[in-house]
Amino acid sequence: WKIVKLKGNIKFVKGKKPKIIFKEKSDELSKYLTINVLSGKDYLYAHPKSVILAEKDNILMVMDGASSGKIYFGANGIVASTLAKVEILNNDLSTEYVYHFLKYNENEINNHTTGSAIPHTDKNFVLSLKIALPDTNDIMFSKFNKAIGSIENKIIQNNDENKRLAKIRDSLLPKLMSGEIRVPINDKEGDEQLCKK
Template sequence: MGGEWKETTVGEFSPFAYGKSLPEKKRENGPYHVYGSNGPVGFHNKPLVEESGIVIGRKGTVGAVHYTAQPFWPIDTTFYVSRANHRDLRYTYYLLKSLGLENMNSDSAVPGLNRDAAHARKILVPELDEQRAIAHILGSLDDKIELNRRMNQTLEAMARAIFKHWFIDFEFPNENGDPYKSSGGEMIDSPLGPIPKGWSVGNISDIANILGGGTPRTSVDEYWDGDIPFFTPKDAKALYCLYTEKCLTKKGLEKCSSRLYEKNTVFITARGTVGKLVLAGTPMAMNQSCYALTGKEVSQYFLYFAIDNLVDSLKQSSHGAVFSTITTATLESTKVLIPEATVERDFRGRIAPFFETILAKNEENGKISELRDSLLPKLMSGEIRVPVSEKEVDQF
């Protein structure tokens, strides 16, 4: 077991430095992340900080804490902590994550984190060996989450490449297993250009049911904080959505014009930030700023990529003087390629394992995140102590 913990302050243990302004027009494309208060916001050809570090939201997303293992540029809406002052930077990252800095907003008009107030926070810190042991435990969980995330990115890219090969390049396997178009497969004219014989062009409404959502009254407490996920555009962050910022009760769902949509329903954001596409990772309801799409005779996987391929066109057709909006009429009437049923069915069989694995990895990440979040305050407060030996420390 480690030694006694010492009382200090954030300012003594981990002093915050101010980030530096770097307007978007002055950024030059390069390998270094530019960090704002809510995470990476772009790239630049040189870093402000030449080593790994921690970025803390100062204005905007107050108190958000981000770790980067690479050199970086924190802009003037942030504070940062560099490795120069720390023997275990990742422990410091988890320590700052545990302090609830997001609750230290010092300005109600323009959210802001006051450095003096943050520096004055009293903290207890263990000796270096226990710091490293704590960081190793939490870091291993985050590393697994990141590994799963990268694997999902690879699987999604592979699935997208197969869709393009089959339904844009028309190189799906013919009856002999050879690429259709380059093997001399017959093409016919269509409103979308040459397409394989036997295929057709129709409207989105020909291949998908287009359904709406709604929001129950926010003033009625019994409608909210239940266990039914409630999808809004804010939740459109990845291929699959498993967790939402808001949840409904059964009573809330009854008072909502949204039905409970099944897993793999395609959601498309239609107001404000339009054109974000997500698959429901679990049954969930949806608000009125989105549409839900369910395939009529095509799979949800084909439907997802087919609509994704039309997003730019849908954005250009959106309406609204203040906020862009995709109307039902626009969505229904947009032209889409309709493949032969046998080709779509073969695609479904080939692509399903990709999506199933992605969803399983997302579910695993959710469980790992819950474990990490439950351990974080207990490890940082000393409620759970980590056994440490010299041999163990040498491994970190």
Template sequence: MKPGYKQTEIGKIPEEWEMVRLGEVVNYSKGRKPNIILEKHEKSFEPYLTAESMRTGVFNLWCEIDEDVIKVKSNDIIFIWDGSFSGDVFTGFCGVLASTMVKIDPRQNNLDKKYLFYFLKTKFKLFNSTTTGTSIPHISKSIFTSLKLPLPPLPEQQRIAEVLSTVDSAIKKTAEIITKTQALKKGLMQQLLTRGIGHTKFKQTEIGKIPEEWEVVRLGSVAKKFISGGTPSTSKPEYWNGKIPWMRSAHIKGRFVDWGEKYISEEGFKNSATNLVPGKNILVATRVCIGRVAINKIDIAISQDLTGVVVDKDKVNFEYLYWTLLYFENTMKSWTQGSTIKGVLRNDLQNLKLPLPPLPEQQKIAEILSAVDEKIEAGRKKKEKLEQLKKGLMQDLLTGRVRVKYEA
């Protein structure tokens, strides 16, 4: 065993750490439904906190304070006790607890709230998978109270919490930048795809006002052809795990597709309705996830959920066409037909009317929007890395596997 560590029920921990049961060191108070709940804010009313509101950050319920309710401050720990989110834990909210949650308070001064919060965060799967009750799941009281909590000296708890809070702040700041950049992209799409760059004269058309120099065209007039898809039989293993990339509409996650969701064999390709869409063209979801659009960087076979649009590059810049189709996503969704499987008819897609600037302006518009999109993507990647860093730090710091320096 590594020097300075001892063996416990949950594994090796530092010798100076204690091992306690959660029920020995915390009290919890269950929320109660207030007498009056409103959907608009009134003077002296407080936010009514629900699991959904804390997950989304959208608060649309307000309640009158009475002596029976449980109020929480921003540094309090809120733990979901009932429902499908049982076991989730929050902090940083002020308001009145719903009846499905509890406020958790340390009983003694040797337990830091933030340290406890991060420890409970690591136990969501345990709590959520061991609920009791049939119609509405509830946290198992016995599992909650008997849970073993490794307890470092208070200064070390505080330092661990400080490190994790720093990473959390970086994640929050990155998420805010992503949200602001997404709003910028939405505004730029509206501006650039209807007013263009530097125009002063506009004309009224069937799709609204556009610059005088622009045309209104049907999608079919700027496409060389439309390609349908299909799925090789899943009951024939020889049709799968080949070298031909293949995808469904659910595989569209962003602007580009550069790898296959699955790979099919030559035999699977020949014996199904799937077709290959040449690279640097457009994929449109016309059956499932209707309205999703992507540029395929590679030659790719498609399922029946997708339509491949082979672009006439003498008439339209394929990246500009991507942004324009994305702008008309809701229009495509409004065309859905069918009862069991909804879809967009090929004829409707071909007749979709689009604004068409001259090619040089198309390229400039595409470059501007793509640059903003790349900034969003860079932010997402940074956020993912920070979340992975936090996950690793929680595993290491909350078990004592990695120690932090602190002043005793």
């Protein structure tokens, strides 16, 4: 393995803000990946035209604001204007390896922002970080990629399931509070409710 800088091995592709953003999902719209959407706090959608798209195996980094330097992985959709997609230029580096390297350095990246009023990720600082460039024939590296790949897939599935369940919870809670739907307190009450239907 040899030690190299990230410069020349990765590049940033800054996101773009779509012309129109929607709150409701439809078949022709893609998820608009803002920090709140990636954190599961919001759901926004837009047309996937003239924008930067991310796949589940792309690394995303927050470039603007207080969260500058925060790393995300496993999201499908339109990259927001405050984020950048991290593209790997060196085939010897796997996405998982670079993701975990950046995640490990996340706080350091956040501490080295530029700008006074609104912080921005310092791309030059990120590109100056030194990473161990693996030997592609190294058995340990291939084992790492295989093991971490299956773990990352499970994390993505769990995150997707958590977001889906949170959405269901958020739609059911107002109905429970208003009395539109009821939860039986005991088996007898549940049986009575079923008999009425």
